[in-house]
Structures are given as structure tokens and as C-alpha cells.
Amino acid sequence: MxxxxxxxxxxxxxxxxxxxxVAEKFGTPLYCYSAGQIEQNFDAYRRALKSVxxxxxxxxxxxxxxxxxxxxxxxxxxxxxxxxxxxxxxRALAAGISPRKIVYSGVGxxxxxxxxxxxxxxxxxxxxxxxxxxxxxxxAKKLKKTVDVSIRINPNVDAKTHAKITTGKKENxxxxxxxxxxxxxxxxxxxxxxxAVGVAVHIGSQLTSLAPYKRAYARVADLVRILRKQGNNITxxxxxxxxxxxxxxxxxxxxxxxxxxxxxxxxxxxxxxxVEPGRSIVGDAGVLLSRVVSVKKGHNKNFLILxxxxxxLMRPALYGAYHAVLPLNKGGKPTLYDxxxxxxxxxxxLHIDEKLPQLKAGDLVAIMTAGAYGAVMxxxxxxxxxxxxxxxxxxxxxxxxxxQTVDDLVKNDVIPGWLA
Ligand code: LLP
Numbered sequence: 363m364x365x366x367x368x369x370x371x372x373x374x375x376x377x378x379x380x381x382x383x384v385a386e387k388f389g390t391p392l393y394c395y396s397a398g399q400i401e402q403n404f405d406a407y408r409r410a411l412k413s414v415x416x417x418x419x420x421x422x423x424x425x426x427x428x429x430x431x432x433x434x435x436x437x438x439x440x441x442x443x444x445x446x447x448x449x450x451x452x453r454a455l456a457a458g459i460s461p462r463k464i465v466y467s468g469v470g471x472x473x474x475x476x477x478x479x480x481x482x483x484x485x486x487x488x489x490x491x492x493x494x495x496x497x498x499x500x501x502a503k504k505l506k507k508t509v510d511v512s513i514r515i516n517p518n519v520d521a522k523t524h525a526k527i528t529t530g531k532k533e534n535x536x537x538x539x540x541x542x543x544x545x546x547x548x549x550x551x552x553x554x555x556x557x558a559v560g561v562a563v564h565i566g567s568q569l570t571s572l573a574p575y576k577r578a579y580a581r582v583a584d585l586v587r588i589l590r591k592q593g594n595n596i597t598x599x600x601x602x603x604x605x606x607x608x609x610x611x612x613x614x615x616x617x618x619x620x621x622x623x624x625x626x627x628x629x630x631x632x633x634x635x636x637v638e639p640g641r642s643i644v645g646d647a648g649v650l651l652s653r654v655v656s657v658k659k660g661h662n663k664n665f666l667i668l669x670x671x672x673x674x675l676m677r678p679a680l681y682g683a684y685h686a687v688l689p690l691n692k693g694g695k696p697t698l699y700d701x702x703x704x705x706x707x708x709x710x711x712l713h714i715d716e717k718l719p720q721l722k723a724g725d726l727v728a729i730m731t732a733g734a735y736g737a738v739m740x741x742x743x744x745x746x747x748x749x750x751x752x753x754x755x756x757x758x759x760x761x762x763x764x765x766q767t768v769d770d771l772v773k774n775d776v777i778p779g780w781l782a
Contacts, residue, residue, distance in 0.1 A: 379758075423443075431762035445468075480501060499554055514563065544585075570614065603641070674740050686730040690725075
């Protein structure tokens with residue numbers, strides 16, 4: 363539970379709205395986000411950084427939740443965006459985010475995407491390889507524009523997080539090995555139409571310890587000193603995202619301690635700071651609402667079968683991630699359940715032997731902490747339409763994305779004439 367999602371009179375509410383009324387109005391499965399919680403999370407991040415510097419941009423990592431209503435809420439708070447595709451750039455612009463606050467990360471940018479980003483005039487492109495640096499220079503020259511770039515370095519630091527979301531070790535596909543970086547920055551000095559103004563780093567996601575950050579940032583600071591000596595005018599450092607949140611019992615990093623570490627390690631360089639938080643802004647602001655389809659007695663087991671599945675929320679199947687399940691109506695005697703979805707895979711399991719108040723078909727539950735990497739990672743597996751998304755603010759609530767229909771899915775399939 364969070365400040366904005368909690369029980370009142372045994373009914374689970376988000377801000378001033380009973381979640382059951384949102385589920386009844388728009389149907390399930392349905393993602394639902396608290397505008398107030400997103401704002402609080404963003405403000406907490408900003409306050410912490412402001413306690414040590416005024417010279418920073420918070421580029422929200424759009425990939426965590428790219429719903430345009432969410433982006434527009436953050437834009438009004440002054441957020442920029444960290445994007446990883448032309449599609450995310452379209453969304454950020456549609457939400458009114460200023461191009462001057464958009465940074466573009468990602469290991470495989472196409473020429474079309476680079477062209478779109480340059481034409482839009484974004485703040486910087488975070489370069490992941492030498493061929494990409496050359497492509498940006500070539501495209502920028504053709505467009506008669508000069509582009510600011512940061513080079514994303516791989517500091518070879520273990521973020522001590524889940525193997526599938528660690529990015530800063532030598533063997534990961536991300537960034538340029540820190541040892542090769544000076545040579546690449548020298549090359550950048552010679553290439554036309556680019557200014558290598560920054561160094562970028564992102565070592566992983568769902569970090570719960572400050573130590574790996576400190577190690578990585580210290581390596582970045584050393585590199586900046588080397589680069590300046592060799593003639594690169596480094597004015598920005600992009601510190602990435604990755605701050606973890608509480609799914610079960612994790613203790614998140616104190617943002618003020620993070621800011622103090624940044625002050626000690628990075629600020630002496632006199633650079634503009636960019637940060638790219640995603641999960642810590644939206645993760646605990648969202649739930650996935652679901653209805654119990656049936657309760658099935660197995661061999662020594664009660665299966666609680668929900669109408670939300672692994673295609674809606676992939677994290678448990680993909681990372682073994684924990685997401686608490688809460689009934690929208692509290693009460694009933696504690697019962698042990700295996701909580702599963704309807705998809706035809708054993709992996710479509712949220713919990714084994716989880717204690718919940720007794721539930722029956724038709725009851726509603728909330729799958730908690732689903733605001734980050736939930737809706738954005740969903741798929742149409744088993745020809746299941748993508749769930750809708752709703753947003754709550756105070757007493758108000760509304761749809762932020764219409765639920766897909768089966769018609770939406772079926773209409774794009776074609777039988778080639780020769781096969782018919
Ligand atoms: N910057 C870059 C370059 C990134 O690759 C990421 C996340 C972020 C920022 C934002 O990280 P955050 O603050 O959200 O941790 N699907 C996985 C997480 C993948 C993260 C990918 N990169 C999950 O559900 O846990």
C-alpha cells in the first residue's frame with residue numbers, strides 16, 4: 363500500500379476513488395494510475411536533487427510507462443524525457459514535452475529514428491557505439507544540423523540487481539567499454555556536425571544500494587577529467603536511472619543520500635546533470651485491477667484464477683517478480699491460494715501459497731505496484747486484447763487508454779492471395 367492507495371472502511375481506494383468503481387465502469391483487466399502519487403514521486407526526486415544543485419534536468423524514462431496522460435502530467439511538473447525509440451519520441455512530443463529536454467538512449471537506433479530525433483532538435487543523443495556515432499555525424503551533416511551527443515560508457519560495475527536488468531557490466535551489450543572511451547571521444551572531435559558534450563551511464567534497474575552507483579559515478583568523473591585533458595569540452599553528465607522501489611520488503615535508496623553522493627562525486631566537475639528515473643516515478647503509482655474468474659480446488663491447492671494474465675503483466679513470469687495482490691473488499695477468512703491467470707502456461711502464475719481473505723468468482727482484486735513496466739510490456743499472447751488504462755486524480759477518474767478489442771487484433775491479419 364502507498365500514501366495514495368489504501369483501505370478506507372475496508373474498501374481499497376486510490377486517492378478519493380474506490381477502485382471497485384473504476385473497475386466496474388471500464389471493465390477488467392484494467393491498469394489504474396494515481397496522478398497524485400506520480401506527482402509526489404517526481405517532486406521527491408526533484409527536491410532531493412535541488413538540495414544539492416539547480417543545474418539538472420529530470421528526463422523521465424518513458425519506457426517505464428509511456429501513456430500520454432502520464433507523460434503530460436509529468437511534463438506539467440517540468441519533466442523532460444528519456445526515450446529509446448522513434449515511437450517514444452512521438453509520445454513525448456504528443457504530451458508536450460520540450461525537445462530541449464529529451465535525451466535519446468538505446469543500443470540500436472535506425473537511420474530513420476536518428477533523422478527524426480535530429481529534425482526534432484532534441485537535447486542530446488546518447489551514443490552506444492562507434493558506428494552509431496558515425497551515422498549520427500553523417501545524418502546531421504546531410505540535414506545541415508549540429509547535434510549534441512553523450513557517449514554512454516559501460517563502467518564495468520555490478521549493480522547487484524536481477525541479471526536480466528543489469529546493464530553496466532563488461533559482458534552486457536550496453537555502452538562503450540570505459541577503457542575504449544577516450545579514443546572514441548578523440549574520434550568525435552574529428553567528426554563533422556556533432557558535439558560530444560557529455561558522458562552517460564546507466565548501470566541497471568531496481569537498485570537498492572548506493573554503492574554500485576558511487577563506484578560507477580566515480581569512474582565517470584575520472585573519465586571526464588581524462589577527456590578534458592585531451593581536448594573534449596564535457597559540460598554534461600547523464601547519470602541514468604535505476605533507483606529501486608518496494609515491491610515486498612525492499613528498502614529503497616534514500617534520494618537525499620543519492621543526491622549527496624552526486625554532490626561529492628560529480629558536482630566538483632561543474633557539469634549539468636541529467637537523470638533518467640522511470641520505475642521510481644511511476645512504479646508504486648499503478649495497480650492492475652482484475653476480477654476473479656473462478657476458484658478451483660486442486661490437489662491440496664486452491665487456484666485463484668484471475669482475468670489478468672502474464673500477457674498483461676509480464677514481470678512475474680519474466681523475472682520472478684513479486685507483486686502483492688489485494689482484494690478490493692477487505693474481510694473474509696485467510697485462505698491459501700495459488701494465484702494464476704488464464705494463459706495456457708504454467709508460468710502464468712503470480713503467487714504460490716499466498717494468503718488472502720477468502721474470495722469467490724466475480725470478486726475484484728488489485729495487483730499492486732504495477733505502474734512501471736506493466737502496461738508497456740504487455741502483449742497479445744493468446745489473442746488477448748491489451749488492457750485499458752485509467753487515471754485517478756482526487757475524486758476524478760477517467761480512461762487514459764481504451765481497452766483493445768478482439769476486432770482490433772483480428773482485423774490486421776491477412777491471408778495472402780496465393781494461399782487463399
Ligand atoms: N535509462 C536507461 C538507459 C535505461 O535503460 C533505463 C531502464 C532507465 C533509464 C530507467 O530505469 P529505472 O529508473 O526505471 O530503473 N522491464 C524491467 C526493467 C527494464 C529497465 C530497462 N532500462 C522490469 O520490469 O523490471
